[in-house]
Amino acid sequence: MAxxxxxxxxxxxLMTRGLDWETTYQPMDKVFPYDQYExxxxxxxxxxxxxxxxxxxxxxxxxxxxERKLYAILDSFSQNNGQLNLSxxxxxxxxxxxxxxxxxxxxxxxxxxxxxxRQFRGAGARVACQMQALDELRHAQTQMHAFSQxxxxxxxxxxxxxxxxxxxxxxxxxxxxxxxxTAGPFEFVTAISFSFEYVLTNLLFMPFVSGAAYNGDMATTxxxxxxxxxxxxxxxxxxxxxxxxxxQHEDNVPIMxxxxxKWFWRGYRLLALVGTMMDYMLxxxxxxxxxxxxxxxEENGMALFHDLERYGIKPPKYHEIATLEKNHITHQAWxxxxxxxxxxxxxxxxxxxxxxxWLSEKYGETFERYYRPxxxxxxxxERAGERFYTNRLPLVCQTCQVPVFFTEVNNPMRQSVRQLDxxxxxxxxxxxxxxxIFAHEPEKFCQAYIPPQQIYQGNAGGARNLQxxxxxxxxxxxxxxxxxxxxxxxxxxxxxxxxxxTTPSSAAA
Amino acid sequence: xxxxVFIAFQQNEESRPIIEAILQDNPLAVANEQPAxxxxxxxxxxxxxxxxxxxxxxxxxxxxxxxxxxISLAGNIDETEDEFILAWHGA
Numbered sequence: 001m002a003x004x005x006x007x008x009x010x011x012x013x014l015m016t017r018g019l020d021w022e023t024t025y026q027p028m029d030k031v032f033p034y035d036q037y038e039x040x041x042x043x044x045x046x047x048x049x050x051x052x053x054x055x056x057x058x059x060x061x062x063x064x065x066x067e068r069k070l071y072a073i074l075d076s077f078s079q080n081n082g083q084l085n086l087s088x089x090x091x092x093x094x095x096x097x098x099x100x101x102x103x104x105x106x107x108x109x110x111x112x113x114x115x116x117x118r119q120f121r122g123a124g125a126r127v128a129c130q131m132q133a134l135d136e137l138r139h140a141q142t143q144m145h146a147f148s149q150x151x152x153x154x155x156x157x158x159x160x161x162x163x164x165x166x167x168x169x170x171x172x173x174x175x176x177x178x179x180x181x182t183a184g185p186f187e188f189v190t191a192i193s194f195s196f197e198y199v200l201t202n203l204l205f206m207p208f209v210s211g212a213a214y215n216g217d218m219a220t221t222x223x224x225x226x227x228x229x230x231x232x233x234x235x236x237x238x239x240x241x242x243x244x245x246x247x248q249h250e251d252n253v254p255i256m257x258x259x260x261x262k263w264f265w266r267g268y269r270l271l272a273l274v275g276t277m278m279d280y281m282l283x284x285x286x287x288x289x290x291x292x293x294x295x296x297x298e299e300n301g302m303a304l305f306h307d308l309e310r311y312g313i314k315p316p317k318y319h320e321i322a323t324l325e326k327n328h329i330t331h332q333a334w335x336x337x338x339x340x341x342x343x344x345x346x347x348x349x350x351x352x353x354x355x356x357x358w359l360s361e362k363y364g365e366t367f368e369r370y371y372r373p374x375x376x377x378x379x380x381x382e383r384a385g386e387r388f389y390t391n392r393l394p395l396v397c398q399t400c401q402v403p404v405f406f407t408e409v410n411n412p413m414r415q416s417v418r419q420l421d422x423x424x425x426x427x428x429x430x431x432x433x434x435x436x437i438f439a440h441e442p443e444k445f446c447q448a449y450i451p452p453q454q455i456y457q458g459n460a461g462g463a464r465n466l467q468x469x470x471x472x473x474x475x476x477x478x479x480x481x482x483x484x485x486x487x488x489x490x491x492x493x494x495x496x497x498x499x500x501x502t503t504p505s506s507a508a509a
Numbered sequence: 510x511x512x513x514v515f516i517a518f519q520q521n522e523e524s525r526p527i528i529e530a531i532l533q534d535n536p537l538a539v540a541n542e543q544p545a546x547x548x549x550x551x552x553x554x555x556x557x558x559x560x561x562x563x564x565x566x567x568x569x570x571x572x573x574x575x576x577x578x579x580i581s582l583a584g585n586i587d588e589t590e591d592e593f594i595l596a597w598h599g600a
Contacts, residue, residue, distance in 0.1 A: 008588065052588060054573070058573055062576045062577060065577055066576075202581050202583075205580070205581065209545075209546075210544045225519050225580050229576055229578070231581065232580065232581050235582070235583075239585065306597065310598070
C-alpha cells in the first residue's frame with residue numbers, strides 16, 4: 001500500500017512536538033527554574049515555530065554536505081600554500097583579530113545555546129537551541145582549522161584562548177558574550193539570535209567575507225560563507241523568537257524593548273572592530289564601513305523595525321547616534337590600534353597613499369579634516385625615526401569595555417566620556433548608551449573585569465608596564481605585535497616575493 | 510517605496526540557476542554582484558519557486574537544499590516544499 005508522503009509542515013510537527021512530557025515526580029517549575037524570573041510570560045510554547053522547518057535528519061544531511069565542501073577547500077588551500085595568494089600580509093591583522101576575538105565568541109555562543117536549550121520548557125525551542133549549539137561549535141572548530149595554515153607562517157595566531165582572557169581589546173567581545181550568558185534565557189536569545197545575528201552579523205559576514213575573497217583568502221571566504229549559511233537560519237530564528245515572545249503577552253513588550261535597546265548598543269560598539277577591519281585591514285577594498293552601515297542597518301535594519309512596529313516595538317534607542325557616528329568610529333579605532341599595537345597580538349601600520357585617497361573618497365570632508373592630518377603627523381614622526389607608540393593604559397568604558405576614544409557626535413574634537421557614581425564608586429562610560437545599560441543593572445556591571453585596572457592592581461602577572469603586560473599575553477614584539485613594516489611577518493612576505501615590497505598600490509583587485 | 514527583503518547566495522554553478530529562477534519569478538528583484546556573492550533585493554516580497562529552479566536545472570530539486578549555498582536573508586519566512594517566501598508584513 002502506498003503511503004502519502006508527509007508535507008514539510010507535517011514532518012516538522014512530528015519531529016519537533018510530543019518529544020517532551022509533563023513531569024510528575026517534580027513540578028515543571030522546579031525542572032525549568034530559569035524561564036520565569038525575567039518576567040516574560042509564555043502562555044503556549046506550542047506556538048513556537050522554526051520557520052525553516054528543518055528537522056534533525058535534514059539538518060545532518062545539509063551540514064554534512066557543507067562540511068565536505070569546506071574541508072575539500074581547506075585541504076586544497078593548505079596543500080597549495082594558499083597564503084601566498086593573499087593581496088598583502090597586512091590583511092592578516094584582520095584574521096588575527098577574528099581568531100582571537102570572534103572564534104572564542106563562537107565557542108561561548110555554543111555554550112550559551114547548550115544552557116538555554118536546557119532552560120526553555122518548550123520542546124520546539126529546545127530543538128532549535130540544540131541545532132544552533134552544534135552550529136556554533138562547528139564555527140569555532142572550522143575557523144581554528146582554517147587559521148591553522150596561517151599559524152604555521154605568521155605571528156599572533158598561536159594563543160587565542162589565552163589572549164582572550166587577558167588582552168584589553170579582546171575583553172570587548174568576551175564581555176559581550178559573557179554578559180549574554182549570565183542573563184536569563186530570553187535575554188540571551190534576544191541578545192544573540194536577534195540583536196547580534198539578525199541585526200548585526202550581516203555586517204561581518206557579508207561585506208567582510210566578500211572582502212576576504214577580494215583579497216585572495218580562499219580559506220576565510222569558504223568558512224565565512226559556510227558559517228553564514230548557518231547564520232541565516234539563526235537570524236530567522238532570532239526574528240521568530242522575538243515575534244513569539246511579543247505575541248505571547250503584552251507585558252513582554254517593554255521587557256523586550258529594553259533587551260533590544262541594550263543589545264543593539266552593545267553589538268554596535270563591538271562592531272567598531274569589524275568596521276576597522278573593512279576600512280583599514282583589507283588592502284583591496286570592497287566597501288567602506290559607512291556604506292555597509294547604510295545598506296545593512298539604515299536600509300535592511302530599519303525595514304525589520306518597520307515590520308516590528310505592529311507589536312509596539314520601536315527602533316533601538318540611540319540608533320540615530322550610531323548612524324551619525326558612521327563617518328568617524330573606524331578612523332578613531334585604527335588610531336588607537338596604531339599607537340597601542342605593542343600591547344596586542346597583531347600588527348598595525350599607517351594607511352598607504354592609495355588608501356588615504358580611498359578613505360578621502362569614501363568619507364570626504366570628515367576624513368580630510370579630522371583624520372588625514374593625524375596620519376600625516378604620525379608619518380612625519382616615522383620619517384624622523386620616532387614611530388609613535390603609546391605607553392599609557394587607557395580609561396575603559398565600564399559597559400562595552402572599549403577605551404573611551406569615541407567623540408561627541410556634535411564635536412569630533414571632543415572625547416565622549418560619561419560618569420556615574422554608584423555606591424561610593426565612580427564609573428566611566430564611552431556614551432549615554434553604555435551609561436544607561438549600567439544604570440539599569442549596576443550590580444552586574446560594577447563587577448566587570450576591566451583590564452587596565454587589573455594591570456594597575458598587579459593582577460596581570462605582576463606586569464608593571466606595557467612590555468611586561470605583552471609578555472604576559474605571550475606576545476613577542478616584532479613577531480606578534482608592534483609596527484607591521486618592521487615585523488617578521490613583513491620580512492617573510494618580502495622574502496617570499498624575491499625581496500621586493502609587494503604592498504598594493506591601488507584599492508582595486 | 511516598500512521596504513526591501515533580500516536573499517544572498519555564494520557565487521557558484523549551483524547557485525546560478527537558483528538566481529536565474531528568482532529573477533524570472535520576481536520582476537522587481539535586483540541582483541547585486543559582489544566578490545564571491547550575489548545579493549538579491551526586492552521590494553516587500555520575494556518568492557523562490559521550486560518548479561522554476563527545476564526548469565533551469567533540468568532535474569528535480571529539493572528546495573531545502575538552498576541552505577548549502579545560502580549566505581543571508583532578511584524578511585519573514587514562509588517555507589513549503591514548493592515555495593520559499595520572504596516578506597515584510599509591516600505597513
